[in-house]
Amino acid sequence: MNTDYGSAIRLGFQHLLRTRPAVFCIGQGLWSPWYVGNTMTDLEKEFGLQRVIDTPVSELATTGAALGAALAGYRPVVVHPRLDFMLLATDQIVTQAANWSSMFGGQVAVPLTVRAIVNRGGEQGAQHSQALHAWFAHVPGLRVVMPATPADARDLLVSSVLCDDPVLYLDDRWLYDSAEELPDLIERPLRDERPILRHKGNDVTLVGAGYSAALCMKAAARLQEVGVMADVIDLRIINPLDDELIIRSVEKTGRLLAVDGGFASCGLSAEVIARAACQVAPTRWRAAPQRVTLPPAPAPTSSKLELTYYPSAEAVVEATRRLIGIQEEK
Amino acid sequence: MNALGDHHTDPSTLGDLLNPSAYHGDIDTRGRDLAALLDSFEKMLLIRRVEEVIADNVRDGIIRCPCHLAIGQEACAVGVSLALRRGDRSFGAHRSHGHFLALGGSPRALFAEVLGRDTGVSRGMGGSMHLVDRDHGLYGTVPIVGATIPIAVGAALASTLAGDESVAVSFFGDGATEEGAFHESLNLAANLTAPVLFVCENNLFSSHLHIDLRQPRSSTSRFADAQGIAWRRVDGNDVLAVMDAAASLVELARDGSGPVFLELLTYRWRGHVGWRDDDDVGVARKSDLPEWRLRDPIGRLKSGLLSGQSVVAADLEAIESRVRANVTSAWGEALLDPFPAAKSLLDRVFATDTWRRPELSA
Numbered sequence: 271m272n273t274d275y276g277s278a279i280r281l282g283f284q285h286l287l288r289t290r291p292a293v294f295c296i297g298q299g300l301w302s303p304w305y306v307g308n309t310m311t312d313l314e315k316e317f318g319l320q321r322v323i324d325t326p327v328s329e330l331a332t333t334g335a336a337l338g339a340a341l342a343g344y345r346p347v348v349v350h351p352r353l354d355f356m357l358l359a360t361d362q363i364v365t366q367a368a369n370w371s372s373m374f375g376g377q378v379a380v381p382l383t384v385r386a387i388v389n390r391g392g393e394q395g396a397q398h399s400q401a402l403h404a405w406f407a408h409v410p411g412l413r414v415v416m417p418a419t420p421a422d423a424r425d426l427l428v429s430s431v432l433c434d435d436p437v438l439y440l441d442d443r444w445l446y447d448s449a450e451e452l453p454d455l456i457e458r459p460l461r462d463e464r465p466i467l468r469h470k471g472n473d474v475t476l477v478g479a480g481y482s483a484a485l486c487m488k489a490a491a492r493l494q495e496v497g498v499m500a501d502v503i504d505l506r507i508i509n510p511l512d513d514e515l516i517i518r519s520v521e522k523t524g525r526l527l528a529v530d531g532g533f534a535s536c537g538l539s540a541e542v543i544a545r546a547a548c549q550v551a552p553t554r555w556r557a558a559p560q561r562v563t564l565p566p567a568p569a570p571t572s573s574k575l576e577l578t579y580y581p582s583a584e585a586v587v588e589a590t591r592r593l594i595g596i597q598e599e600k
Numbered sequence: 601m602n603a604l605g606d607h608h609t610d611p612s613t614l615g616d617l618l619n620p621s622a623y624h625g626d627i628d629t630r631g632r633d634l635a636a637l638l639d640s641f642e643k644m645l646l647i648r649r650v651e652e653v654i655a656d657n658v659r660d661g662i663i664r665c666p667c668h669l670a671i672g673q674e675a676c677a678v679g680v681s682l683a684l685r686r687g688d689r690s691f692g693a694h695r696s697h698g699h700f701l702a703l704g705g706s707p708r709a710l711f712a713e714v715l716g717r718d719t720g721v722s723r724g725m726g727g728s729m730h731l732v733d734r735d736h737g738l739y740g741t742v743p744i745v746g747a748t749i750p751i752a753v754g755a756a757l758a759s760t761l762a763g764d765e766s767v768a769v770s771f772f773g774d775g776a777t778e779e780g781a782f783h784e785s786l787n788l789a790a791n792l793t794a795p796v797l798f799v800c801e802n803n804l805f806s807s808h809l810h811i812d813l814r815q816p817r818s819s820t821s822r823f824a825d826a827q828g829i830a831w832r833r834v835d836g837n838d839v840l841a842v843m844d845a846a847a848s849l850v851e852l853a854r855d856g857s858g859p860v861f862l863e864l865l866t867y868r869w870r871g872h873v874g875w876r877d878d879d880d881v882g883v884a885r886k887s888d889l890p891e892w893r894l895r896d897p898i899g900r901l902k903s904g905l906l907s908g909q910s911v912v913a914a915d916l917e918a919i920e921s922r923v924r925a926n927v928t929s930a931w932g933e934a935l936l937d938p939f940p941a942a943k944s945l946l947d948r949v950f951a952t953d954t955w956r957r958p959e960l961s962a
Contacts, residue, residue, distance in 0.1 A: 294761065320761060326791050331750040331784035335792075338754020338768070341739055342689060344761065346754075361781075365744055366751065374732040374740065375723020375940075376948035411949050434951035461950070 272449040278420035279309040279441060282427035283347075285455055287317045290345060293431055296323040296336055297349030297385075305351040306387065307446050333359035333384060337367050337436075340382040345431050350386040353440065354400050359384075367436035368411035379434040385427075388480070388531070389443040391576055396568035403479070404530075404537040406438050407509035413437040413460060414509040416480035418468075418487075420450050422506060429460040442481040442531075465506055465515045471499025474590055475519040477542050478529040479505035482581065486529050489586035498594060508538055513545040520546045524556030525593050529586055534563040562589045611825035612817040614802075614833075617865040620891035623835050627904035632840065634909050640682065640839050641905065642919050644674040644898045647698045649927045650707050654697070654714060654728075655875035657931075663714050665727035668695040668743075672837075672869035675897035676801045677702035679842025680769065680862070683797075683850045684737065689755040690769040691748035692741030694729050695801075695868075699771050704736040707927055711934035724940040725948065745806075746772060746779030749798070753785050756794035756859070767795045767853045775806025777820045786827045789859035797850055798824070798861045801836060807872040808881045824861030836864025837897040867892040 273281070286293045299305025301314055301324040314322035325332045329350060336348035350356035356363075367380045390399040407414045415430050415437055417423040423441060430437040437460065468483065469476075469490040476486040483504035490500040501519040505511065520526045526546050528539035539561035546559060562581045570579055616622045629637055651671050657663040670677070677698035684690070684703075692699040700710060705721060713720030714728045721731055729743040739755060742748055752770035759766040776782050777800060789796050800820045804811050811818050824831035830852055834841040842864055849860035869889065871878025879886040905911050 323792075326784075326787055328784035328788055330781050331753065331788040334747070334750025334781065334785070335754030335757055335788060335794075338691075338739075338751035338756070339758040339761070340754075341751070342755045342758030342762075344758050361744060361747060362750065366742065366747055370740065371951055372948045373722065373726050373730045373742075375720070375725040375944070376952035377723065377734070378732055378740065379951035381951075413950075 271451065273420055273452045274447055274449040275420045275423045275441070276308040276446040278424040278452060279427060280311060280313070281455070282424040283310060283313055284316070285428055286431050287313065287321060292343060292345045293347065294321040294323065294344060295347045295349060296325060296332055297351070298325055298327060299351050300324045300349060306349060307443065309441070310349070329355050329358040330362060333362040334366070337362055337380060337382050340380050341378065345381045345383070347383045347385055347431055350384070352389050352398055353386040353402060354397050356384065356386040357402070363406070363412065363436070363438065364409050368409045371435070372411060380436045381434045382436045383430045383439055384437070385439045385441070387441055387443060390569065390580065391444070393571045393573055393576065395571040399569035401531045403440055403508060404532050407511070407538065407541070409509070411436065412509060413507065415439045415460070415507050417441060417506065418445065418480050418483035418504045420448060421452050424452065425455065425458065426460070426463065426506065428455065429458055429463060432457060433460040440480060444481050445484060448484065460507070463507055464512050466504050467501060467515060467519070468504045469500055469502035471501050472523055473499045474525040474527060474594060475501045475503065475516065475523045476527050476529060476586065476590070477503045477505065477516055479508050479538065480531070482529045482531050485581060485583050485586050488583035489590065492583065492587050493590055498590065498596070500590065511541065511545070513549070516542060516546055517549045520550045521554050524554055526559040527586070527590055527593055528559065528561040529581060530561065530563050531581060532564060533566060534561060535566065537563060539563050557593055560589055560593050562586055611822040611831065612819055614819045614865055617833070617835060618818060620888045620895070623837065624894045625900065626907050627838055627840055627901045629840070629901070629904045629908035634911065637901070637905060637909065638919065640678050641898070641901055641916070642923060643678045643702055644839065644901065645920060645923045646707065646927065647674045647677065647701045648898060649923050650701060650710065651697055653927055653931050655870065659875040665714055665716065665729070666873050667714060667728040668873050669870040669875070670695050670698040670868060672892070672896070673801060673803060673866045674698055675839035675842055676799070676836045676864045676866055679839045680799055680846045682843040683846035684769065686737070687764065687766040688737050688769060689739045689752070689766065690737050690771065691739055691752040691755070692731070692771045693745065693748060693773065693776065694743035695773065696731055696741035696771065697728065699741065700731050700733060700738055703733065703738050705733045705738065708930040708934050711931050712937045715934055715937070716939060717934060717937035718940045719934070719937040723944065725944065746776040746781035748772070749776065749782050749785040750788065752796050753789045753792070753794050756789065756796035757792055759795050760793065765854050767797055767850055769797045769799060771799045771801065773806065774800060774802040774804065774811055774820055777823060778806070778814060783823065786823060786829060786859070790827050790829055793856070793858040795853035795856070796859045797846065797853055798859065800861070800863045801866055802863055803866050803868045805868065805872065819863065821861065821863045829859050829861050830857065831861035831863065833863040833865070836866035837895045837900065839897060839901055867895065869893060
């Protein structure tokens, strides 16, 4: 039986709340779960209002409070239904949570998970659509997780919450309808999780995380139909970034296309290409690395413009063709 | 809202607390336990002496990290600490040497920390502004203004979830009441009925600006009043008044009444940061500082002890000498301590295998 991405997240929460008394959830809209799609429906009915806490409109204080509870022995998950609003809590995430272990000489750990949802399209515009994962992946001490599949949506949530470090877990509304059969849930330490090769090929390396990894998979299937075989690397965790699989793949294919739903400048695609440029010998490259990202502009509202604005599987296919030097198919 | 019998009942104005010529008299120690009084006296002396040593060494360039001294504000930290018990969790800010020492922290470990040594309270990674001492209930001090206020609310939420009657304490200054984090936190704490004691040490200055230039009213209790949070406001340089007010508020919080707020009117003798008096800064500081110095929390307790208890000057001088000697030797030891190894830059970025896991962790 297939389970969709949103339901898989809910299974992760259910597992955590059932098996770990130290876990609780706090954030806006948790008692009206339409805020968060189908990912937390009725959890407050199953686990009580003390463990699924809806809050005043205070992103900063709510995130700080979750951090404080983490210091006192709990494993809170603070939920921000849109990443844009989470930015109001940036001090608590970046300057507080991420710094505390190092700043206090390793005597303090912060088992805090911040979950934010990237939610785009639907003419929501510039302040409801931002995918700013790269900002947070810049910060030492903060693990940033971007699940691309239903199984990862469930399992990486569990791993994030059981991790002793602050974790930013970013799920993507555009993945909520994707579905697959879920394997049995096995708890795995987040620090042992690595990027995964989702599709195998010798012609080109496609790299993405979250929704962009899903785009790469779609593109790889279409490329295969025209005889182009791609390695698709789903990063899964973008900070700290494990680049071993990228390097090995690019050494084999000689071609790299980084796909990211964020901006190009100083973004995740820039980091992926920089890692490869620094570590793959010049003689191995068959073409200069390329990327598919958002244009350098805030998100539009008009749906016509949205079609142009967001990267698509077609755009990934087209960029790959250009990278390889294949002419438009007739 | 209720001011719990405080004689200052208007939450907006500080009244005679704002007059630097008032509150110069002896602390009334009659009927109080002498041993406890002497302990408070010694703790305040310790804070002052430690900070004087830090000030001298900042001046001499031996200490390089930014140090924000609380000389003159010792009664706030000591008075509140007397209302707490094991299991309570306190959070501070940039000016928190006093909180650390009042809660029982080691002067040697504080000295080592401001010297950047591996034996420091934060293993030499924090300096003056980032102190932690969980064994004594200090869960963290940070210099981003207002940042630990919501964190303390969360620690209080943990107390509620655990049902263990512990409380959280958030120490901050009047400047922090201008941050959004403060206002969000008061509302959230009230909403969650979280047992947190908010302690505003109102020393009238945020770095260089007097509160009159920053807020339409000089009393910060009005914010608690507006949120329906029980509050008290007392002379922050009277350790007994601070202790009594803190104890009554903490009792309310432990009993499940939710957050409580304590405003302590005090004055820092030194500048915002560093060893100088900064008497060239702000409104009337140069003319007022000598008057404020007469509201000395230590001097007033000392004369109160002599007038209200059966002690003689020699008893108190013996304590002074002991504190002085202990502080001198702690400083000497810290100076010999090693610096952190280079690997400590990278091996503590994420949780170490050796951090002490709180009991509740799954």
